[in-house]
Amino acid sequence: MARPKKPTYEYVERLGRYRKRIKDADGNYVAIYGRTPEELTEKLAEAQRQIDEAVFRRDNPTVEDYATKWLTMHSSHIRTTTLVDYTSKVKIYINEPLGKKYMAEITPDDVKLAISKAAQQSASIYRGVQMLYKMIFTSAVESGVIDKSPCENINPRGGKEPKEKTALTDQQISTLLDAVQGLPPYPFIMLCLYAGLRREEVLALQWDSVFLSDKAPYITVRRAWHTEHNRPVILDDLKTKASRRNIPIPPQLVECLKAVKKQSASDFVIANRDGGALSATQWRRVWGYVRTRTVRERTYHRYINGQKISRTVTPVLGERAAHNGNVVYSIDFEVTPHQLRHTYITNLLLAGVDVKTVQYLAGHEHAKITLDIYAHLTYNRPEDLADKVNRAFSG
Numbered sequence: 001m002a003r004p005k006k007p008t009y010e011y012v013e014r015l016g017r018y019r020k021r022i023k024d025a026d027g028n029y030v031a032i033y034g035r036t037p038e039e040l041t042e043k044l045a046e047a048q049r050q051i052d053e054a055v056f057r058r059d060n061p062t063v064e065d066y067a068t069k070w071l072t073m074h075s076s077h078i079r080t081t082t083l084v085d086y087t088s089k090v091k092i093y094i095n096e097p098l099g100k101k102y103m104a105e106i107t108p109d110d111v112k113l114a115i116s117k118a119a120q121q122s123a124s125i126y127r128g129v130q131m132l133y134k135m136i137f138t139s140a141v142e143s144g145v146i147d148k149s150p151c152e153n154i155n156p157r158g159g160k161e162p163k164e165k166t167a168l169t170d171q172q173i174s175t176l177l178d179a180v181q182g183l184p185p186y187p188f189i190m191l192c193l194y195a196g197l198r199r200e201e202v203l204a205l206q207w208d209s210v211f212l213s214d215k216a217p218y219i220t221v222r223r224a225w226h227t228e229h230n231r232p233v234i235l236d237d238l239k240t241k242a243s244r245r246n247i248p249i250p251p252q253l254v255e256c257l258k259a260v261k262k263q264s265a266s267d268f269v270i271a272n273r274d275g276g277a278l279s280a281t282q283w284r285r286v287w288g289y290v291r292t293r294t295v296r297e298r299t300y301h302r303y304i305n306g307q308k309i310s311r312t313v314t315p316v317l318g319e320r321a322a323h324n325g326n327v328v329y330s331i332d333f334e335v336t337p338h339q340l341r342h343t344y345i346t347n348l349l350l351a352g353v354d355v356k357t358v359q360y361l362a363g364h365e366h367a368k369i370t371l372d373i374y375a376h377l378t379y380n381r382p383e384d385l386a387d388k389v390n391r392a393f394s395g
Contacts, residue, residue, distance in 0.1 A: 009037055020044055024051055063106065064099030066145060070136050080237045084226055086132060093118045093129040094136070103140055108150045119158040126159030165339070167346035168193075172333055179293045179330045184286045187260050188270055191219075192340030194253035196348075196362055199337045200225045201243070203278055204234050205269045212258055218248045221363065225277060232277035242365040287337070292321065294331040345370075 009018040017033040018040045024030050032047050034040025061069070067090050075083050097114035098106060111133060118129035137149040168176065173193060180186045191202045203225035211218050222244055224235045238244055249257075257269070266275035272282050295315045302309050313322075321327035341362075348358050359370045 009040055022047065022051070060102050060104055061145065062099060063101055063103055064095045066103050066140055067094055067099070067136055070139055073139075079239070080235050081224060081226065081239055084228070085128070089118075089125075089129050089132055090136075094132065103137075103146050106137075106146075106150050108153055111150050111154060115154060115158070121159055123157075123159035130154055130156070130158070165342045167343040168333075168335065168339065172335075173343070175331060175333075176290070176335060179328075180289055183289045185289050187256055188286065188337075189290075189340060190253050190256045191269070192337060193344055194250050195219055195247050196341050196344035197221065197247075198224075198239075198243075198341060198363070200239075201363075203232075203270055203283065206267045207261060207264070207269060208267070210257060210261075210269065212254055212261070216248055217254045218246050221245050221247065227280040230280045232279055234277055240363070240365040242360075243363040245360060245363055247361055290331070290335060292324075292327055293329060294334070295329050296334070 009020055011017075012019050012033075015033070017035060018037055020032050020040060021029045022032060022044065030047075032040065032043050034043050071083070071087055071090060074086075078086070093115065097117065098110060101110070115126075115129060115133060118126045133151045133154060134149070137146070137151045140146045141149050176189065177186070180189060188202055191197050191205070192199075197205070197219075201221050201224060204223035205219070205221075206223065209220040209222055211220070222236065222238070224238050224243070226233055226235065260269065264271065268275070268277055270278060270286075272278050278286065295317050297312060297314045299310055299312045302311070315321070315329040317329055317332050319329055321329065345358060345362050348361065349355075353361075355367055355370055359367045362370060364370050
């Protein structure tokens with residue numbers, strides 16, 4: 001039986017160390033040093049273990065490793081906002097359930113179980129996650145990382161269908177504005193109601209895009225807000241080309257913005273105390289002024305003597321909050337930032353503004369988007385259909 005070869009070392013006198021050159025995971029030679037042959041042997045064993053692991057991981061990446069690589073490969077040719085969305089979905093719906101597993105061991109059942117988390121969200125989120133699964137695993141097949149994609153039989157339908165959008169009534173608008181008059185969310189709400197801006201467009205809006213002195217005052221939409229690790233990031237790269245638009249603004253919004261600008265020392269229309277863009281936490285605090293004035297039931301958590309105490313409160317319309325006498329429960333309806341924008345678009349259509357103009361003002365990429373969402377306002381109103389129905393059944 002042949003004896004195993006003893007490792008050959010080289011002693012480097014000027015360093016007083018033993019040395020051995022080996023190939024790393026990329027095929028390049030690297031030198032390993034040790035004070036004694038025994039120490040060098042141990043270091044060589046550890047280095048070889050790391051090299052073998054790196055080679056294995058390169059040829060057999062985990063889902064998280066490959067998904068991260070896939071995002072990096074696509075980062076140069078997709079919009080920043082799209083990359084942010086992809087990264088978030090990959091983290092929550094792919095890496096969290098499957099990230100530690102190797103790509104080659106993922107089965108169709110693994111994917112179906114993992115994507116069930118997305119199926120509990122909206123239909124649009126589910127479709128986005130499903131698309132990412134298919135793109136990532138198809139890319140892995142094309143690169144020879146895996147032989148077959150486990151995503152071929154994902155159910156194309158899933159997620160909760162969105163509730164029908166409801167615009168605020170004139171009375172609700174009045175109630176909402178009265179409730180937050182003079183408070184931080186007031187200009188935000190006005191910009192959504194009377195310019196139809198998306199939340200990320202309002203929070204990125206700067207005074208160099210607001211033209212109040214023109215004969216026809218208007219706002220230019222050219223920036224978008226989002227956050228990374230709670231920090232605000234202002235992008236010039238918008239969601240779509242259609243998002244970049246000029247929006248004429250009505251007198252009530254002009255007066256509101258003039259009052260805000262008069263007291264502002266910031267470049268931003270909606271700013272924090274330091275004059276900068278809002279962080280995610282600061283935005284939640286701003287919208288909190290609205291939430292705390294609604295009559296919806298809520299649960300508070302406090303720690304007393306190290307013990308978590310929960311308390312459920314059901315506000316009564318018209319009463320003052322027990323914890324803050326300045327807060328009056330005056331809003332008896334649910335309201336979201338997107339609902340404000342929906343109200344703006346609805347009011348344009350009900351006023352008879354043509355669909356192509358509404359498409360432009362809303363920043364929709366295609367008129368079909370506007371029609372799919374708002375067709376019932378323009379084509380299905382009883383007063384518009386009555387004559388057509390009566391003519392169809394006239395003698």
